[in-house]
Amino acid sequence: MKSAWNKFYSWLDERVQLQNLIQFMGKKYVPVHSHSIWYYFGGVSLFLFIIQVVTGILLLLYYKSGEEFAFESIHYIMSKVNFGWLIRSIHSWTANLFILTAMIHMFSVFFEKAYRKPREMTWITGMLMFFLALGFGFSGYLLPWNELAFFATKVGTDIAGVIPIIGKPLMIFLRGSEEVNGATLSRFFGFHVAVLPGIFTVVLGIHLVLVQRQGMSEPLGLEANSKSGLKTMPFFPNFLLRDLLFWLVVLNLLAILAVFFPWELGKKADPFASAPAGIKPEWYFLFMFQTLKYIPARLLVIDGEVFGILLFSFAGLLWMLVPFWDKKSNRGEQNRFINYIGLFAVLYIIFFTIIGWLL
Amino acid sequence: MKRVMLFLLSFLLPVLSNGFSYAGDKCLTCHKGLSDKPSSLYSHDIHSSKGISCAGCHGGNQNSDDMEQAMSKEAGFIGVPKGDDISKVCANCHANLDKMKELGSTLPTNQWQLLQTSVHGKSSLAGSEHIVQCITCHSVHNIVSVKNPASPVYPLNAVKTCTKCHADPAYMRTYNPSIPVDQFEKYKTSVHGMRNSKGDPKTAECASCHGGHDIRSANDVKSSVYAVNIPSTCSHCHSNAEYMKEYNIPTDQFEKFSKSVHGITLFQKRDVAAPACNDCHGNHGATPPGVESISKVCGTCHALNAELFSSSPHKKVFDEKKLPECETCHSNHEIIAATEKLLGATPGAVCSRCHSENQNPKGYVIAKAMRHLTDSLESSENYAGALVTDAEQKGMEISEAKFKLRDIHQARLQTRTMVHSFNNEKFNEAAVKGLSTASFVAGEAQHAIDEYYFRRWGLGIATLIISIVGIALYLTIRKIEIKQQNKNNGIKEN
Numbered sequence: 001m002k003s004a005w006n007k008f009y010s011w012l013d014e015r016v017q018l019q020n021l022i023q024f025m026g027k028k029y030v031p032v033h034s035h036s037i038w039y040y041f042g043g044v045s046l047f048l049f050i051i052q053v054v055t056g057i058l059l060l061l062y063y064k065s066g067e068e069f070a071f072e073s074i075h076y077i078m079s080k081v082n083f084g085w086l087i088r089s090i091h092s093w094t095a096n097l098f099i100l101t102a103m104i105h106m107f108s109v110f111f112e113k114a115y116r117k118p119r120e121m122t123w124i125t126g127m128l129m130f131f132l133a134l135g136f137g138f139s140g141y142l143l144p145w146n147e148l149a150f151f152a153t154k155v156g157t158d159i160a161g162v163i164p165i166i167g168k169p170l171m172i173f174l175r176g177s178e179e180v181n182g183a184t185l186s187r188f189f190g191f192h193v194a195v196l197p198g199i200f201t202v203v204l205g206i207h208l209v210l211v212q213r214q215g216m217s218e219p220l221g222l223e224a225n226s227k228s229g230l231k232t233m234p235f236f237p238n239f240l241l242r243d244l245l246f247w248l249v250v251l252n253l254l255a256i257l258a259v260f261f262p263w264e265l266g267k268k269a270d271p272f273a274s275a276p277a278g279i280k281p282e283w284y285f286l287f288m289f290q291t292l293k294y295i296p297a298r299l300l301v302i303d304g305e306v307f308g309i310l311l312f313s314f315a316g317l318l319w320m321l322v323p324f325w326d327k328k329s330n331r332g333e334q335n336r337f338i339n340y341i342g343l344f345a346v347l348y349i350i351f352f353t354i355i356g357w358l359l
Numbered sequence: 360m361k362r363v364m365l366f367l368l369s370f371l372l373p374v375l376s377n378g379f380s381y382a383g384d385k386c387l388t389c390h391k392g393l394s395d396k397p398s399s400l401y402s403h404d405i406h407s408s409k410g411i412s413c414a415g416c417h418g419g420n421q422n423s424d425d426m427e428q429a430m431s432k433e434a435g436f437i438g439v440p441k442g443d444d445i446s447k448v449c450a451n452c453h454a455n456l457d458k459m460k461e462l463g464s465t466l467p468t469n470q471w472q473l474l475q476t477s478v479h480g481k482s483s484l485a486g487s488e489h490i491v492q493c494i495t496c497h498s499v500h501n502i503v504s505v506k507n508p509a510s511p512v513y514p515l516n517a518v519k520t521c522t523k524c525h526a527d528p529a530y531m532r533t534y535n536p537s538i539p540v541d542q543f544e545k546y547k548t549s550v551h552g553m554r555n556s557k558g559d560p561k562t563a564e565c566a567s568c569h570g571g572h573d574i575r576s577a578n579d580v581k582s583s584v585y586a587v588n589i590p591s592t593c594s595h596c597h598s599n600a601e602y603m604k605e606y607n608i609p610t611d612q613f614e615k616f617s618k619s620v621h622g623i624t625l626f627q628k629r630d631v632a633a634p635a636c637n638d639c640h641g642n643h644g645a646t647p648p649g650v651e652s653i654s655k656v657c658g659t660c661h662a663l664n665a666e667l668f669s670s671s672p673h674k675k676v677f678d679e680k681k682l683p684e685c686e687t688c689h690s691n692h693e694i695i696a697a698t699e700k701l702l703g704a705t706p707g708a709v710c711s712r713c714h715s716e717n718q719n720p721k722g723y724v725i726a727k728a729m730r731h732l733t734d735s736l737e738s739s740e741n742y743a744g745a746l747v748t749d750a751e752q753k754g755m756e757i758s759e760a761k762f763k764l765r766d767i768h769q770a771r772l773q774t775r776t777m778v779h780s781f782n783n784e785k786f787n788e789a790a791v792k793g794l795s796t797a798s799f800v801a802g803e804a805q806h807a808i809d810e811y812y813f814r815r816w817g818l819g820i821a822t823l824i825i826s827i828v829g830i831a832l833y834l835t836i837r838k839i840e841i842k843q844q845n846k847n848n849g850i851k852e853n
Contacts, residue, residue: 079756079758234843237836237839241832241835241836242836245832248828251825252822252825255818256818256822259814262754265756
């Protein structure tokens with residue numbers, strides 16, 4: 001058995017020079033310290049993205065876009081297709097876990113200040129992927145064409161519509177018409193399975209190349225003590241195998257969620273029905289949605305909702321550009337102010353998500 | 360002293376009674392001299408006998424000989440009241456309990472209030488008054504007690520009084536184009552109408568069912584003829600054994616009806632589609648349905664059952680034996696919900712009343728077979744329903760099977776209808792359809808339950824495999840790292 005494997009390995013190595021790649025990976029080291037656990041969340045996010053691609057392609061074999069067919073086709077997948085329930089549930093659960101792990105990854109990078117020079121582009125591409133992931137979530141949520149998704153999309157695109165100047169054209173672009181209807185569904189389907197995956201793959205490619213080229217960032221304190229000998233482990237096989245172990249745990253978690261909490265389909269959307277009470281967006285938009293509720297209708301000369309949207313947009317932009325204004329971290333100095341901002345953001349998101357969920 | 364008192368009283372009474380005193384009524388004296396109609400009629404009016412003068416309604420000073428002074432505004436003269444003022448004049452006393460007591464009357468004092476909220480209290484075409492005033496029904500100047508046969512609202516006259524407007528299509532059209540105007544014609548053909556025309560004041564006339572002053576539209580839930588209220592309205596008389604004694608008919612219809620499937624639907628479920636008394640007996644033309652017409656009456660709602668029965672072999676036999684068709688098996692007022700228990704050869708079943716193993720054995724065998732099938736269908740439905748519930752509680756997607764459960768129930772209802780054909784083939788067809796649907800639903804539900812366990816077992820096995828792979832991976836990592844450590848130590852040693 002072993003000799004057969006060696007034979008196959010030699011055959012492959014002769015053709016694609018595998019040994020060079022292994023040597024490259026073997027030379028790459030990952031720092032080992034008390035915060036090393038956070039390194040794994042990037043890999044887990046990648047694993048969940050791969051699951052999304054695979055389950056998404058499988059769903060595409062049966063999913064039919066269109067007002068008349070979307071709901072029915074998902075119902076068919078859930079009830080008639082062999083393991084259709086599993087694939088759909090895993091796709092839906094993975095979508096949520098993907099956003100969660102991407103968020104954890106983002107905050108861990110933020111708190112470790114791993115975005116500092118020379119990794120500004122890695123941070124920017126990561127942030128772009130996070131926004132694309134939110135786009136995946138928003139567009140994918142409508143595809144089953146159920147009641148909750150229909151009204152959540154209506155509310156979501158309505159919010160986009162209040163942005164000054166570009167709001168109305170943006171809303172019509174998203175909806176494909178003045179209202180949420182079959183045209184919106186077709187458009188969201190196109191975004192979800194073609195436009196967003198295309199862009200995401202390119203950005204992901206750049207992100208991974210940058211990570212491979214630059215290696216893992218070391219926390220600021222450890223970096224300073226590096227002369228005393230920083231503990232490391234080889235990326236291959238040590239870190240990669242640990243990554244795989246983590247992926248297996250996540251895979252098992254997904255299976256448990258899919259079996260015990262299968263993703264519900266709900267009622268088919270009826271554009272003529274009134275919105276059900278307590279309509280809410282997906283959990284990752286909830287903190288923003290809840291904040292908009294608390295902002296007064298009018299703030300001096302500006303509309304309250306517009307103010308909220310501009311505030312979140314500005315905060316998002318500042319967050320994305322942190323490598324360029326956090327000069328202290330770039331100089332290798334500790335910057336507690338960044339920690340306070342991060343902590344505030346985490347607490348704010350958790351608090352308003354819980355409030356939004358409960359109310 | 361006694362003489363002085365009498366002298367004083369003869370002056371004071373007319374003043375104290377404020378126009379109620381008829382004695383020495385100068386209005387009547389003058390008007391009688393003119394021989395006008397109101398004054399000649401008024402001497403027979405009940406108000407006249409109570410000592411109420413013309414001024415009691417028209418105002419003015421009845422003690423004055425001077426016409427101008429008697430009919431002056433200062434004396435409160437209002438002339439001939441118009442519109443709602445007419446009824447208001449009546450209400451001055453009839454809505455005042457103290458005045459009515461003073462006049463020795465025990466009449467209720469809420470007529471004016473009731474009239475205003477009644478269907479007749481709506482605005483007339485002119486828009487300034489109610490459609491009906493007191494005098495519209497009670498007449499004027501010759502008003503007599505309702506118990507007086509001369510009264511236009513006396514039971515024998517009430518129908519004609521109502522008919523003045525309600526049989527006039529041109530008049531009724533102006534208020535409600537869709538309201539029928541043939542009530543009187545129908546009434547004449549009813550048992551009530553025939554007895555009334557023969558002079559029986561005890562039989563129902565318009566006011567007996569619709570009320571007097573508080574008449575409301577039949578669609579109004581407060582109306583005495585609103586579908587849910589009709590049985591109790593009829594029962595006012597028909598459940599009164601003393602009142603109905605001379606007519607020699609039962610008085611337990613309401614009691615029986617209340618227990619019937621129709622009564623339960625009407626009273627408890629408040630479903631106005633359920634039949635009340637008038638739906639079988641007619642309303643204005645109410646008569647007991649004859650033996651021949653029962654299936655037609657029931658057939659107005661239970662059309663298919665009636666049609667199947669009419670073309671069944673039972674029709675001829677029932678006709679020959681003069682058996683009331685539906686009533687023979689289902690009873691009349693106390694119709695219980697038609698379940699499978701009515702069918703078959705068991706003691707409670709109606710078939711066994713005529714069919715036994717020895718007498719009419721063919722029907723006995725068929726009834727037994729039909730019952731067997733309906734019982735199977737019932738248990739199949741229950742079994743399938745239980746499986747669907749179980750699958751649903753396990754969180755499985757079972758909406759299609761759940762929807763098909765209705766088809767099984769529909770098939771059961773269909774078999775109940777098909778019984779009326781008394782045709783085994785037709786009955787079997789409906790029953791088999793239901794049984795096959797039940798079998799399909801049970802299969803789907805069982806499949807969903809199996810799938811539920813399959814998923815859990817699958818998860819268990821997957822978890823086991825993942826755990827084994829995970830442990831193997833962990834051991835591999837340890838092995839590699841120990842090897843690396845040894846190698847590093849070796850290098851250091853060297």
